[in-house]
Amino acid sequence: MSLYPHHRSSSIPIQEKQSFNLLRRFALLSFLSVGLISAVSAFLLSRFLTNNMLKRDAVVTMEFVQTIAQAENTRGYFETDDPGKTKVFFEAFFRQIATMPEVVRANVYNSDGSILWSDDDRFIGHRYTQNPQLKTALSGELAVTSGTSGKPLKPEHVFDRKVPFFAEIYIPIWNVRENKVVGVVEVYKVPLTLFEAIKRGNQLVWLSAGVGGLFLYISLFWIVRRAARVIRRQQEQLVESETMAAIGEMASAVAHGIRNPLASIRSSAEVALEEAPPFRATAEEIIHETDRIEDWIRELLAYSKPPSGTPAPIRMNELIQSTLDSLDREMKKKNVKSTLALDASSPLVHADEALLRHVLISLIANALDAMPQGGELVVTSRAEKEVGRVEISIGDTGTGIPKEQITKVFKPFYTTKPKGMGVGLSLAKRIIERHGGTLRLESEPGAGTTVFLHIPLAR
Numbered sequence: 090m091s092l093y094p095h096h097r098s099s100s101i102p103i104q105e106k107q108s109f110n111l112l113r114r115f116a117l118l119s120f121l122s123v124g125l126i127s128a129v130s131a132f133l134l135s136r137f138l139t140n141n142m143l144k145r146d147a148v149v150t151m152e153f154v155q156t157i158a159q160a161e162n163t164r165g166y167f168e169t170d171d172p173g174k175t176k177v178f179f180e181a182f183f184r185q186i187a188t189m190p191e192v193v194r195a196n197v198y199n200s201d202g203s204i205l206w207s208d209d210d211r212f213i214g215h216r217y218t219q220n221p222q223l224k225t226a227l228s229g230e231l232a233v234t235s236g237t238s239g240k241p242l243k244p245e246h247v248f249d250r251k252v253p254f255f256a257e258i259y260i261p262i263w264n265v266r267e268n269k270v271v272g273v274v275e276v277y278k279v280p281l282t283l284f285e286a287i288k289r290g291n292q293l294v295w296l297s298a299g300v301g302g303l304f305l306y307i308s309l310f311w312i313v314r315r316a317a318r319v320i321r322r323q324q325e326q327l328v329e330s331e332t333m334a335a336i337g338e339m340a341s342a343v344a345h346g347i348r349n350p351l352a353s354i355r356s357s358a359e360v361a362l363e364e365a366p367p368f369r370a371t372a373e374e375i376i377h378e379t380d381r382i383e384d385w386i387r388e389l390l391a392y393s394k395p396p397s398g399t400p401a402p403i404r405m406n407e408l409i410q411s412t413l414d415s416l417d418r419e420m421k422k423k424n425v426k427s428t429l430a431l432d433a434s435s436p437l438v439h440a441d442e443a444l445l446r447h448v449l450i451s452l453i454a455n456a457l458d459a460m461p462q463g464g465e466l467v468v469t470s471r472a473e474k475e476v477g478r479v480e481i482s483i484g485d486t487g488t489g490i491p492k493e494q495i496t497k498v499f500k501p502f503y504t505t506k507p508k509g510m511g512v513g514l515s516l517a518k519r520i521i522e523r524h525g526g527t528l529r530l531e532s533e534p535g536a537g538t539t540v541f542l543h544i545p546l547a548r
Contacts, residue, residue, distance in 0.1 A: 112317045119309055127302030134298070135291040139235070142287050146280055147233035147258045150189065154260045154274050157185050186276065193255065194277035198223060200270060226259035226273040233258050254284050344386050355379040400439050400524075402547050405470055405479055406431045408442065412449040413468065416457070424463030436472040436479040439547040440524045448517040452483045452540050455513065459487025459538060467539075477546050478526070484539035490532035498530065 161182060186195055197206040202223060203216040217223065222232035234257050255277050262272045358375040361368055413420075413427055420427060438445075456466055464486040471480045490498065499518050514530075521528045525545045532538040 111320070112314055115313045116310060119306060119313075123302045123306045123309075127298045131295045131298035135294045138290050138294060139287050140233075142283060142290070143233050143235060143256055144231075146256065146278075146283050147231055147260075150258050150276055150278065151231050151260045153189060154186060154276065155262070157182070158262050158274070161185075186274070189276075189278075191278045191280045192276055193279050196275040198227075198273040198275065200227065200272060202227065205272070222257065222259045223273060223275070226261045226275075227270055229261050229263070229270050231258075231260060255279050256283070340386070347382070347386065351379050351382060400441050403438050403440055403442050403445065404435050405438055405481065405544070406435045408445060409449065409468055409470060409481070412446055412453065416450065416453055419454075419457060420466065423457055423460065425457055425460055425466050426464075427466045427468065430467070430469040432470045432472045432479070434472050436470060437547040438479060438524075438544045440544065444520045445524075445544075448520050448542070449483075451513045451517050455540075456483060456485035456487065456538070459485050459489075464537075472546065473543075474546070478543050479546055481542040481544070482539055483542075484537060486537045489534040489536055489538055490530070491534055495530060495532060 182197075186192060194208055196204055196208075196212060199205050201216065202218065202220070204212050204214060207213050222234055225232040236255055236257060256279075258276045258278065260274045260276065261270045262274060263269070264271045355376055358372045358379070362372040362376070409429070409431065413429075453466065453468075460466075467482070467484040469480075469482045473480055499515055518528045521542055521544065527543045529541050530538065531541070
């Protein structure tokens with residue numbers, strides 16, 4: 090019945106196999122998956138936002154340039170072969186385009202991709218074939234891209250270092266009568282306000298993706314963590330049920346095979362005790378040991394069956410007092426003094442009296458076994474109405490339990506007592522939990538042990 094340590098332990102260490110850790114695998118895989126999805130989503134959305142904002146600005150620029158081109162009737166100049174005419178005209182044309190805000194450069198292409206005019210004379214007359222945006226504009230569609238100064242992707246990307254970023258817009262010029270593209274105007278802009286808005290928008294996109302991904306990861310992790318705990322509890326309950334079934338079969342076989350011979354041995358010892366005074370000490374020892382074996386069998390049978398009973402309103406103070414009275418002789422025999430500090434309100438619980446009495450007897454017996462040279466037993470009760478429960482503590486001034494053993498004392502058949510079976514504290518915990526309560530233990534080697542019971546108050 091006792092699990093308080095003395096000198097030995099009947100527990101045999103078993104090497105546990107490495108089990109599949111669902112929570113750890115999920116934490117790693119979900120982190121990688123959510124992180125990858127968030128990053129890809131943020132990248133695609135930021136690209137879409139950047140392109141869309143650049144396209145909107147480019148449309149405004151295109152409408153302005155095409156309006157000027159239509160007003161100045163520039164279509165004919167794109168198809169002329171006289172550089173002098175084109176240079177004079179396009180300089181006047183560019184002066185109007187230069188009035189547009191944030192424009193830093195302009196190039197004018199004819200229909201075959203040759204530069205008719207540029208604000209940089211080095212480029213006039215050149216023809217660039219590896220220019221996908223120019224090809225797009227010559228096909229009749231507006232093309233826009235962006236670049237960074239100092240990283241030229243095209244020969245014409247030569248700017249002052251004061252120009253950090255630029256937008257490159259290719260505007261098709263149409264001959265409306267013949268319904269064909271006669272040239273392209275290439276405008277370089279440095280829309281600082283637009284780039285700042287794009288930067289803030291991209292930051293917001295990445296921040297939203299990060300926060301959303303983190304929230305999703307935490308939510309999924311919380312759900313799986315709860316599921317893992319439920320699965321672990323169910324596995325423990327399944328193992329416990331299988332263990333209880335095996336113990337029940339073993340206990341029934343042991344009880345059936347031992348109790349009758351044990352009763353005969355005890356009866357013979359009682360006869361010898363009366364008729365053979367020289368063997369009195371031996372007979373008393375036989376009776377004591379047979380009673381101890383009977384107690385073991387009874388405890389084993391009790392542990393193998395699920396706790397059951399008839400719940401009823403119980404005054405805990407009265408139950409504690411009557412239990413201590415029944416053990417008074419044992420306490421005096423071991424020179425143990427009892428101290429009571431019971432709640433004056435006499436808290437009422439709804440439980441099975443026989444089962445709770447069994448728990449109290451088992452815990453007090455453990456405390457007495459921990460004080461073979463005498464000591465003090467302290468029993469308290471306290472109603473915690475704010476949380477709807479009563480707290481009962483049973484403390485001793487015995488040897489205490491080492492910290493490394495505290496987590497093991499609730500395991501079935503773990504005992505450190507020379508004559509213990511190791512099911513008393515485990516059974517007590519099962520009974521208290523069956524009543525909706527909890528049982529925990531605090532101990533300090535050399536200072537004693539205190540067991541705390543928390544049982545719901547009766548409604």
